[in-house]
Amino acid sequence: MTEQKKHNIWVVEDDHTFKSSLEDLIEMEDQFELVYSVNSIEKAFEGFATKRAPDVILEDIELPGMSGIEAISYYKKQYPRAAIIMLTIFDDDDRVFEAIKAGADGYLLKRSSGEEIIKAIKDVLNGGAPISPAIAKKMMRMLTGASSDKKESPLTKREQTILKLLVDGYTIDMISGELHISPFTVDTHTKNIYRKLHVHNRSSVVAKAIRDGLV
Amino acid sequence: MTEQKKHNIWVVEDDHTFKSSLEDLIEMEDQFELVYSVNSIEKAFEGFATKRAPDVILEDIELPGMSGIEAISYYKKQYPRAAIIMLTIFDDDDRVFEAIKAGADGYLLKRSSGEEIIKAIKDVLNGGAPISPAIAKKMMRMLTGASSDKKESPLTKREQTILKLLVDGYTIDMISGELHISPFTVDTHTKNIYRKLHVHNRSSVVAKAIRDGLV
DNA sequence: TTAAAAATACCGGGAACCCGGTATGGTCAA
């Protein structure tokens, strides 16, 4: 078979900039064809009726509305043979585990280079599972038991310090005074903590921190 | 016995002004000896190894770091025969009640006169317990109210329901929708929960609920 | 020696919280 059919690709990503990069990247490859590119899961589902079936779906894991992980089962139901690659900014154990359990075939960090992303798509089409080295390492640890000997936190030192204080009920201003830094800085750290832990308010960050042993 | 040994006093108080007054007051009494005076619980614990055992410990109920109430059990373990008197600015029944349950022998309002303070110390050395009528009433109810012991939650059913939702990161409005009651009602319940658990914000209520197994 | 990550700092606006009140109907035990 010297001549082979192009592989159909779907993209579901709400960040406009990254979405454009992906589109360009895919269109530059002869063997790929971008048949559908949308910015929400709801729109992706609309494609079930109108678009050519995908061989590969690239989907942001952190979409507004329905969680990207939740959507996986719907894709699988509609296109059992499609490979699903999740895209994410941060690599954390919870998400990886959930996504893989839900049926994702691969997992990519958004900061990967274009070459790495293309390679990942080709890998998954050949039955491989594109997992970033960092993620692979974490998965190994998960599978080889001992699961939580060290529980690597995705948070930086400073963020961990601030998280402890948040859990102890400190306000931004109190933390500012305690650490001798501007309240604006504390706010910034707090926002980053929220993003990394996938929460959107104090209560949830405290609950997650305690339950996951982050404090 | 006309001649008797002096009573050893420890002071744990972080307000410098009040701490000085206390020190002066105690040193003026012949039968008292101030053997250790510090401004934090951590420092107080250091005295376990180096200072003469106290007959009376005067401790601020509202210290930063470990709660003064929490510290009581440590003092009792170290010095079972020492009398512990809690110092408080406000006549906070709940706090004082908690302190007494934890093993405190009495409490004093900081605005008390020097004479009253000295009298309270002497009272407690003679087995008396300076308690306000309001506190006495609560204690009576608790004793006659049976059970209470164990880890019975002080929260009502409705409060427990709401607490669970708070821990899960729900806002007042979300809870209102979930339970089909007015947000004002949810607010009222929340305030009551705060009061009962002695916390003053979401973070603390979540942390306490999880750590105390209330959810 | 560079590029990336981390830590720092600032702003504005809308949302949510926190508190101290007041008030009313229902239930249940003394």
Next chain:
DNA sequence: TTGACCATACCGGGTTCCCGGTATTTTTAA
């Protein structure tokens, strides 16, 4: 039948949070 407790509901005002930005310096890693 009379307190008490509970669940419900409402208000105003000050505080704090949450988010989406932008931007500089310091530290770390390739």
